[in-house]
Amino acid sequence: MNLFTDIRALVVEVLAGLAAEGRLPRGLDTGAVTVEPPRDAAHGDMATNAAMVLARPAGLAPRALAELLADRLAADARIAAAEVAGPGFLNLRLVPDAWRAVVRAVLAEGAAFGRASLGAGRRVNVEFVSANPTGPMHVGHARGAVFGDALARLLAFAGWEVTREYYINDGGAQVDVLARSAYERYREAHGLNPEIAEGLYPGDYLIPVGEALKARFGDSLLDRPEAEWLAPVREVATAMMMAMIREDLAALGVTMDVYASEKALYGTGRIEAALGTLRDMGLIYDGVLDPPKGKTPEDWEPRQQTLFRATAFGDDVDRPVMKSDGSWTYFAPDIAYHFDKVTRGFDLLIDVLGADHGGYVKRLKAVVAALSGGRVPLDVKLVQLVKLTKGGQPVKMSKRAGTFVTLRDVVDEVGADVTRFVMLTRKNDVPLEFDFDRVQEQSRDNPVFYVQYAHARIASVLRRAAEAGLAVTDAALAAADLAPVAHEAELALARKLAEWPRLVEVAARANEPHRVAFYLYDLASEFHALWTRGHDTPALRFLQEGDPAASAAKIALARAVAVVISTGLGILGVTPAEEMR
Helix, strand or coil, rough: CCCHHHHHHHHHHHHHHHHHHHCCCCCCCCCCCCEEECCHHHCCCEEECCCHHHHHCCCCCHHHHHHHHEEEHHCCCCCEEEEEEECEEEEEEEEEEHHHHHHHHHHHHHHCCCCCCCCCCCEEEEEECCCCCCCCEEHHHHHHHHHHHHHHHHHHHCCCEEEEEECCCCCHHHHHHHHHHHHHHHHCCCCCCCCCCCCCCCCCCHHHHHHHHHHCCCCCCCCHHHHHHHHHHHHHHHHHHHHHHHHHHHHHHCCCCEEEEEEHHHCCCCCHHHHHHHHHCEEEEECCCCCCCCCCCCCCCCEEEECCCCHCCCCCCCCCECCCCCCCCHHHHHHHHHHHHCCCCCCEEEEEEEEHHHHHHHHHHHHHHHHHCCCEEEEEECCEEEEEEEEEEEECCCCCCCCCCEHHHHHHHCCCHHHHHHHCCCCCCCCCEECCCCCCCCCCCHHHHHHHHHHHHHHHHHHHHHHCCCHHHHHHHCCCCCCCCCCHHHHHHHHHHHHHHHHHHHHHHHCCCCCHHHHHHHHHHHHHHHHHHHHHCCCCCCCCCCCCHHHHHHHHHHHHHHHHHHHHHHHCCCCCCCCCC
C-alpha cells in the first residue's frame, strides 16, 4: 500500500472523469501531476500540483481547475477536505480511517510494506569500495562501503536486480610498491633489517606477508634481483591484501557479488577491443591537446597522443588513452572495464568513488554514453571524507596501518551497526564528522541510539502485552478495531508511517540511502513524543489497563512502527535492537 500513490491515482481518475464530461480536454498528460506532503503540515496532509501543471493545456485558470478538482475529490470517502490555496495549489486532509488503514497495511504486509516496483526487474551494477589492494581499508573506505551497500539494498527493495561489484586495482604501479614493501618484510622474517624507504608501505600489516613469503619460498628470493622476485611477491602480497579486505568488509556486513581485476584487462586484448569499438565510431583519434587552462607549466610541450573524443559527450576536453611512448594511460583500462559492464547487459551503472575522483566523472559518463549508444546511464556518487574525533581531539593514526585509521579500528571500537548508521547520517557528498563519544551516547543527539531505542521500547511493550495475555501477533493486531487510535499524536505517527513507501521511491530515484536514516530518525521522534505524552495522558499509553480492545489498537500502531523501523534498518544494514543495554 502506498497512500500517496493511491491518492494520486484518485486525482488522475477525477481528471479523466472531468474530461469524459467535456469539462476538460481529453488526452491531458498527467505525468507531471504529483501528490506529496505539503511543506507546511498546517496546510493539510497532502498537496497536489495538478491544477498548476494542467491549467494551461486545459485552458483554465489554475484556481478554477483546482476548484473543479476540489469538489470531486471531496466526495471520496478518504478525503475529509480539499482546499484551494494560493494561485491554484490543492491541499487535502484525510479522514482518520485513511491513516488507520495504513497501520493495518503495515501489519498485513510486514517487511514488504513500502517495497517498490520502481526497478521493474531491471539490472543495476553498483561498483563500490574498489580500494587499492595495498593494505587494510581506512575509514574513508568504510564510508564508501556502507554507502554502496546501503544503496544496493535500497535499490533491491525498490525492485532492481542488483549486482555488487568491487574493482581490484591490481594493474598499476601501486602493486609493485606493495611487492617491494612486502619483500622488505620477507627479509625481516629472515632476521634482516627491513629497509622501508620513502614511498614504501610502512604498516605492520605486511609482517605476516613477509612470514608467508618465507614459508612459501624459504630463502630462495634473498639477494636475487628484483626482476626475479617482483612478480611472485606481488602475487602473494596482493592475494593476502584482498583476503584482508574481504575480512574487513565482512566485519562491516558487506559482501560482494563480483570481484573484477584490472590486471585481467592487460595483455588479453580487452583494452584494445574497447578502444577499437570507439575507433569504429570515429571517437578515437591522434591529436595534440591544447595547453592546460590558466598558467601553462614551464615543462609543458605539445605532443601527439591517442585521444578519446570525450567532448562529443559533454566533457570539457578530449581525454588521452595512450601516451606518446605507446603505454596506456590510467583511463584506458577504465574504458575497457566499463565496456565490460555495458556488454554484461546492465540497465544502469553506478560508480561509488572517493571525493578525489571528482575530475573523472565527466570522462566516465562520456565513455559509457559512447559505448552504450546512450542506452545505459552512469551515475557517479562521490563520497566525501570522514573526520574522526574523540574527546574533542582528532583520532591518531593506527599503529597497524602506519598512516591512517583503519576500517577495522572503527568497527572494533563501536561495532558494525553504529558504524553503518552514523556513516549514513550525512549525504554522501558532504564531509562527515564521526565523534566516538557522541555515537555511544544514550541521547536524542545520537541518532543510532534514538532509533534503536524506539524499536527496543516497542519490543518491551509487546513483551509486557504478551505477559498480560494479549494476542500480539501481527495477524491478531491487524484484525483489531483501530478506532481507539484517534488522538492527533497517534494519527501523526500513522501519517509518518504512510510516508515510508513514498520515501523509498524518492530515495531510490535519487540513489540516496541517507534519506532512509533521516526518515527513521523522524519516525522515532514521532514515536518517542507519543510515548512521552503517555506519561501525562494515560489514554495515550499503549497498554490500557482493563481495556484489551483499546490496548490492541494502540499496540497495533506501535508494532507497525517497529515493522517499518526494522525494514528501514535492514536497508541500512543495521540489526534492530530488542532491548537497550
